[in-house]
Amino acid sequence: MAAADREAERSIRRRRLAALVAKRADPYAGGDLPTARRLVALLWSLATVLTVAMFPLSPPTEAIGRAGWIPAVLVVATGVVVVHLLRDDRRNVNFDQLLMVSAVGLVETAVLVWLAGEGSSYQELYVLWIAAGVGVHPPRRALLFLAVALVISALPLVWDGWTDDGAREIAAHALLWCAIGAALMVLIAYTRAQRVELRSGEEHARAKAEAAVKRVLAHESIAEATRAHMSLSELLRNLLDVVVDAVGAEHGAILLREPDANEFVLAARTNSGTPPRTRRVGLGAGLAGRAASERRAIVGSNPAHDTVLGPLVDGRDLTSAAAVPLAVDESLLGILEVGASTAGHNFTDDDLRLLEFAGERMALAIDRARLHNETRHIAETLQRRLLPGRLPQIPGMELAARYLPGGPGAEVGGDWYDAIFHGDGRVGVVMGDVVGRGIDAASLMGQLRTAFRAYAIEDPSPAGVLGRLNGAFSQFGPEQMATLVLLLFDPESSNVCIASAGHPPPLFVSPDGSASFIDYEPGLPLGVLPYGSYPERTVPFMPGSSALLYTDGLVEHRSDIRAGLDALRRAADGPVLDADGLCDLVVAALLPDGATDDDAAVLAIRNVPLSAERFELRLPAEPNALLVMRRTLSRWLDAGNANPRESYELTVACGEACANAIEHAYPPSGGDFMLRAMRRNSDVEITVSDSGSWRPRRADDGGRGLDLIRKLVDDLEITPGSSGTTVTLRRKLGVGA
């Protein structure tokens, strides 16, 4: 051990000595400027003091007599000034300036030597200048200085003439100074080399410490980022940027596994380079694929293009690449790849550990996001299936609805609505809000809707329906609650009956456009008390009026619901719109940026007067459409003064034509058919057109429908066509059939 240490030390010393003559970029590297400055100042002070002390011994009058005192005084003055300047900390001095100052000192001493003549002791001062020049400066300059000093000291031999004694003295001095100079040079150079090494060692250690701190911070920010609430793709992007930066790479990509497949698709990548052509990687293919199939981190140096497949490499030369699998428990969710294109880059073990750590966190985040999405998808699907797909339009009654799910991150809410056409022509419109979120709320909403339909069909009166619903609510479980509002329209008498269970009040818009909330007594929300009473109130609902139902999601995102209600009323007040227009207006006014955390539903219903001359009706080709058709047609006929027998017969005739369209025109997936009725004076013409192709009737059906029609109307015309069939019925009113 000791031998190895000694060997190491020797090699260090050799290295440092070699640094003596090595050419450096910065010749003064390792130099300590403040100390050098103080040294030079000290030497100057010493020189000045000694000079003054030597004046009595060797007055400077030999060469030019008494005038020699002047240069001598100047020399001392210079010394004082130089020392003062060097000691002034505010003044910046560099090494070259110190060299010049030392040279000045050398020259001044030479002057004094000349002034004082032979035998003066000023020559001893040369050693101070040599120390100042050689000790402070790098070897080459120090050697130069030494040479200059030797030349200057030999000058007296030149102007005084050569003497052997003089030459011997100068040679002795020269040897002494060379020895001192060489020793100083080596010492200083050695010290400086040591200092340079120390500094680089320090820098290296500092860099390592910084890298470690950076790594720790990277760990923290990865952990932090995976906890953040943002969409999965944003999360992956942020994580990727953090990881790529932390391991010193430039490029990164995250691939996610296709469900039930062995392929991985690009899900996020760093913003470097052109978008890759390859966005898919198969299991086991290339660096990434192998990381996935072998379930471990894989690193490649200068990977060939066929080793690193996929998003990371297209068109880019990588010097090193690494991939880690993203897995939770047994299931493989994706791959994380990083790559660097700087020369000489290599992924260290620390880098790999960081990648693995990041990979674990990413996998957890992906898993969590998937679960959340699935749950949300199920709840949304459930809710969508439970909301009526389409509200039928019948002249005389316009219906429109809007549903806005809560914003991203919000779970599915419990808003729902429905419309029922009762056998006697009345229309029930309901809107409700189940307390809660997610799958539970959606399924409760479904049960509630089913129960509502069952009760409403039995007996449509609102108070009764709410009472029975409240009774059934206890079956749904404790702590469940829902609000509900039910309107029952009677188009024949143009009024509406209202009952509410804790739901926000319906808004009514009169034919002249003024909007107001009806005053009525609400009952408690469903599920609060086991037996509830729900008062109902009937108000007129003249043709041209509209009513608007909504849930609290529309009005409650402002802190005060009264402000929201007021805003709703003000928005609806104004020129009269159709039901669709009213819904859009209200949504745009109250939720201009879309829904907030809560979902919101709006339903508008409008009593539209039937025009006496004509109406048009588009109905789905379903048996239930017949009831709607009959109601509307008989109302229209009665309003046009048809007698009951005529009205009935025409309705039957039209019903036959419609039944044919429903039964024969379309494949089971269905379609729509159009009914148009026109009246000019006492002539009524009704057309039923479909856009399907009538199938041939089955034998046992017979042509009874058409026969019946012919007996009930004056004229029957069937116009088959390639794009559908039109049946036209004509009858004159006021004449016996």
Added chain:
Amino acid sequence: MPDEAVPIARIEGEIDISNADDVRDALEQLVGNAAVGLVLNLSDVRYIDSAAVHLILRLASQLQKRRQKLHAVVPADEAVRHVLVLTAVERLVPLHLTEDAAVAAMRSARS
């Protein structure tokens, strides 16, 4: 009190293609093998169309196969009666004004 009771079906509402099949199924259940036939009381039916006519005729023909009869009760001057007349249903299904008349007619025709 006759030995066998005659089942009487009272229908209320409207019959069209949306419910004709259901009505027929329900009616078929009512007639046991031993019954003389079925009396169909359409007094409270507000609307029928050819689908309803079709169901009545099919019911009648099915009962006929089992040697059972179908009679209907329809008030006079009702729109429903009008349709049944127009479609010649009354040739297969006797129309009466009251339930008692229908039951009596069914029993007497037996012999």
